[in-house]
Amino acid sequence: MTQVTTFKIGASEVDELIMLINDYSGYDFSDYSMPSLQRRFQRYIDLNKISDFKQLLQDLMNDSSMLNNLIEEVTVNVTEMFRDPSFFAAIRTELVPQLNKLPLIKIWHAGCSTGEEVYSMAILLKEHNLLDKSIIYATDINQSVLDVAKSGKYSIESFKENELNYRESEGTKKLSDYYIVLNGEVLMNDDLKTKIIFSTHNLVSDNAFNQFDLIICRNVLIYFNKSLQDNVLQMFYNSLSENGILAIGSKETIMFSPIENFMQVINAKWKIWKKKV
Ligand SMILES: C[S@@+](CC[C@H](N)C(=O)[O-])C[C@H]1O[C@@H](n2cnc3c(N)ncnc32)[C@H](O)[C@@H]1O
Incomplete structure (x- = not known):
């Protein structure tokens, strides 16, 4: 050869x-x-x-x-359901009480890849009776990962790991309660999808498009240089409502960025901050 x-x-x-x-x-x-x-x-x-x-x-x-x-x-697309299960457990214990007080919950998942993170959030919201009053915008630069996300169809192989993650995230049911298996593929339940709007959005060139109570952008900033990270963090800040929450990836930070002094930490390990009033 x-x-x-x-x-x-x-x-x-x-x-x-x-x-x-x-x-x-x-x-x-x-x-x-x-x-x-x-x-x-x-x-x-x-x-x-x-x-x-x-x-x-x-x-x-x-x-x-x-x-x-x-x-x-x-544009690295690696993702999984309930990735970093303790992050989702922190959302359950530390954010749900605040989200519960809102009449309508607007969430933005920026860089959502094939959607596993977004369905995880929809499941979590459903378990805390918050899904009905939520609207989730899920965006990515890449149309082909968004097509997978919209379909909610995944290979069954990844679901052993996903099930473990779900349990570690302190899920109250079985992950299999939220999907059916059709022709050897996992198909997420329709009621989770009704609250999610998937669309393209490029964090480099597109602007803020709404006000959000929670912005989640994990494992995306890590691929940007400092100046682009600062611009994107500023856009996130401008897109947060009063008391809005920002969650980024565990290896990412807002320290030394222009928004550092305007945010207060909620969970240092899982990089969750709240807009200061
Ligand atoms: C590693 S995945 C993270 C997925 C998910 N947030 C997670 O943590 O599991 C990174 C995602 O960021 C997206 N991305 C990269 N550059 C982007 C940009 N400029 N605007 C929006 N999304 C971008 C990629 O297409 C990819 O789907």
Whole structure:
């Protein structure tokens, strides 16, 4: 078998790819974290056994499906239901009492990927009798992950882990009460979907679009550089209602950002803050 020596990408090749993607798709990745972009581009090159960088640029210019694949590689879509179960347990104990007082609960999941996080929230709200008065906006830059999210169809294999997460999140029933299995696939119950609006939204280029009582954006900022993180956090702040809550990923922070002094911590471990009044 012939071994293909793949191309090793450096900073200038990363810049060329960012420019090409911007010119040919309109997506601007120039404020994404450089080390992360380098890793993701290299992964694409290795997976596709690419040895000639100039040829790669040519191919990307001529083949939009190849370009889309590369973009999907950059916008990492890994997710699961009740990811970080203790985060959801913290929502149950620390946020539900506050949400309970509201006449209408508006929630924004930014960077929702294939929707598992959003269905987890809908289940949690249902268990606390809050789903009926909630409206959940779930957005992502990537249309193909949103299509999966909207369908609410998932492979059954991931549900063993999801069931464990659910129990650890202090779920009061069985996760299987919230879906049916059809032709070997999991299909989330329709009543969870009625309260969710899925749509595209690009955190780099699109504006705030509503006021929210809770904004959840986990494991997204980690892929951005500091200046883009600051802009996005400012947009989140502007989109929070009075007493609004912001939750980000466990490896992300609002410290040293422009909104740091205007938020008070609710849960330091799970990165949950409340807008100061
Ligand atoms: C790792 S997933 C996180 C999914 C989920 N929030 C979680 O924690 O399990 C990151 C998501 O952010 C989305 N994303 C990346 N850049 C984005 C942008 N500029 N605007 C909106 N979403 C973006 C990706 O498409 C991907 O679905």
